[in-house]
Ligand code: HEM
């Protein structure tokens with residue numbers, strides 16, 4: 132699946148310009164199964180980018196892990212999901228020095244989650260590169276109950292925590308790595324617009 | 332003259348009311364008969380005696396009730412006050428600015444004595460007396476930002492300057508026009524303004540940011556912003572939208588004069604000394620259409636502004652659904668006469 | 678703009694070329710406190726004109742009892758520093774601006790690295806005190822040619838994380854060693870000659886440091902140049918800007934109202950609309966974007982100059 136091209140939006144909505152090799156510098160790479168293809172493209176453009184890179188594959192198939200292993204990164208780690216990957220990711224960040232590059236590839240949820248954690252650990256935003264691959268599901272935060280619903284594909288959607296019907300905004304918080312969901316029928320309870328699939 | 336504080340509420344039975352004096356000093360935001368976004372900034376403090384522009388931080392008849400309303404909101408949702416770790420120093424700067432200003436401008440209500448870092452603060456209207464050590468947060472019941480803004484009307488944002496931008500890294504936000512601090516904290520000037528229609532393309536935000544970055548300790552500034560609110564509600568937050576949203580649809584031709592409020596924000600900008608952060612207090616004033624109509628100039632002008640406003644702005648400000656009823660109500664006060672320049676009543 | 682009138686209470690030679698000045702309120706009132714890295718603008722009346730130079734504050738930022746600055750005599754410069762060295766005496770009253778800061782610490786940083794060359798030590802002296810109070814980890818590296826010239830030595834405390842590099846003694850600063858292997862969230866700040874600022878930026882870039890973690894403050898003084906003429910639109914008046922004068926200074930001397938703060942092309946205050954331009958504006962500021970420069974529709978009079986037939990300003 133190629134790099135996703137998103138339609139223009141408001142200034143808080145992140146864009147994912149794509150991965151560009153910074154050479155054989157210390158690197159941390161985080162990708163899901165779809166994002167792994169972006170890492171493979173990156174290594175194809177410059178094999179040395181893997182020399183000092185820790186690759187963290189999240190929820191990837193066995194075959195994907197094998198293909199990434201063939202790129203001979205400094206280390207290859209796997210975790211079933213974002214929550215499970217967090218402690219390892221944090222410890223990589225803790226050991227990292229200035230000059231470390233972070234490469235993120237895959238879903239918006241993954242990119243948002245990893246960006247938020249990395250900046251909280253002190254990594255400046257301009258040391259982070261990202262490329263969107265795969266489904267366009269969004270990580271949505273309910274502004275009312277604060278609960279997060281992963282991989283939202285429709286607008287409106289039902290908050291998985293409080294059950295309100297939420298409208299999908301483009302307003303995005305990098306600190307939290309989430310889009311904002313706001314009650315769609317607040318003024319006229321029960322009057323809910325037709326559900327549509329969200330667009331890229 | 333000692334100030335009388337209203338016994339009133341901003342939710343439930345909504346007993347909020349303006350005295351005739353409060354109506355006359357209401358910061359009406361329109362200096363002409365039309366409205367478009369602009370970089371409408373002037374020096375602060377300074378203005379006619381008795382106006383809300385006279386002092387650094389205006390204290391009026393709603394003070395005690397507004398502080399009670401803030402306490403209710405915070406008890407329900409403590410995340411309305413947040414400060415990222417590097418912003419504590421800015422919190423102290425703000426505490427100093429507010430305490431010094433209030434004790435100077437309202438000596439019958441507030442007093443501050445300082446002996447080095449040993450400070451003694453008395454807030455008579457709220458019955459608070461506090462001795463504490465300046466810059467030592469363990470000597471206050473909560474952080475400096477929360478402590479002082481529980482005693483100051485209006486919302487407060489503290490902005491950290493870096494990378495040629497301002498970052499919304501701390502705030503106390505309980506009377507906002509439908510935006511969430513918990514969501515926006517950590518954003519930069521363009522990110523938190525992203526939902527505003529048109530203004531970025533007009534260059535308003537680029538100019539405003541450049542201006543704000545150049546603000547120094549020597550001079551503070553203000554601007555007015557406005558929206559429309561049904562019922563005198565301070566907490567029109569997105570967090571509670573599902574609770575106050577239905578009230579927006581209760582406007583009828585009969586009750587629009589009493590229930591529909593013009594909501595004005597007196598926003599000020601202050602460069603803080605120790606942190607070099609920028610403080611952005613957002614003071615909210617409410618006035619019903621009925622009360623505004625007691626000033627013929629305001630009623631005429633408001634009618635023209637709301638009738639002719641860009642539909643995108645009416646939608647963004649959230650009053651498009653009631654616009655027709657509002658304009659029809661105001662039309663009865665508009666005889667077509669010319670209005671005088673400036674915001675003050677004739 | 679609110680000015681402060683202060684009394685000179687101490688003048689001390691720190692080195693053959695650098696003097697320290699202490700200013701206090703004439704009645705002993707507290708001066709506004711400030712943040713590490715802040716500067717003030719000092720007014721120097723000379724005949725008809727008032728020259729204004731900006732200097733970093735070197736005293737304790739949270740202490741309002743006095744301000745201190747250190748001034749290096751630049752005989753090739755525009756005369757401001759010579760004025761401070763030869764004319765200003767203890768007991769004089771002088772006019773200064775309130776503090777403003779264009780070189781503040783990023784208080785989010787996990788660690789701060791401060792790199793000073795020569796008189797570039799000055800903004801760090803107030804920052805050191807702020808870092809001490811905030812109890813933030815830092816390293817300071819101070820490079821000077823010789824001990825005699827290193828005016829900062831008298832002002833720096835002895836401390837393990839303060840390193841002095843005297844090139845005459847063979848102790849050159851090794852930027853690679855300083856920047857390599859620093860923990861995530863470290864910020865580096867440089868103040869000194871352009872060459873040092875560039876060397877730090879290049880070294881940081883080679884080590885993959887992101888730009889937002891690399892800060893610098895060049896000495897802020899308008900460059901001299903060829904004399905030129907400018908027309909004030911409202912009055913039609915033609916003003917000559919002398920070689921050693923900035924456009925801002927020439928406008929002020931001609932009593933044209935104009936706002937300013939930093940006088941170093943960084944704050945944006947003096948930005949002025951250009952109504953006619955037949956020639957080329959030499960943009961020396963750090964404020965305008967590339968596009969704005971190319972348009973030639975706006976100028977920063979505190980720093981920038983002009984070459985050509987006609988420049989008309991919307992004043
Ligand atoms: C640095 C201090 C400032 C802060 C913290 C701030 C914050 C905000 C926020 C949170 C919003 C609501 C955005 C939303 O819908 O989610 C807003 C709206 C807006 N802001 Fe600011 N702002 C600041 C300064 C300014 C300045 C200097 C201007 C000058 C032009 C400005 C112009 C506007 C406008 C035009 C809107 C739309 C308001 C409406 O139509 O009701 N802001 N601001």
Ligand code: FES
Pocket residue numbers: 936937938939940941942943944945946947948962964977978979980
């Ligand atoms: S005075 Fe600061 S840019 Fe000119």
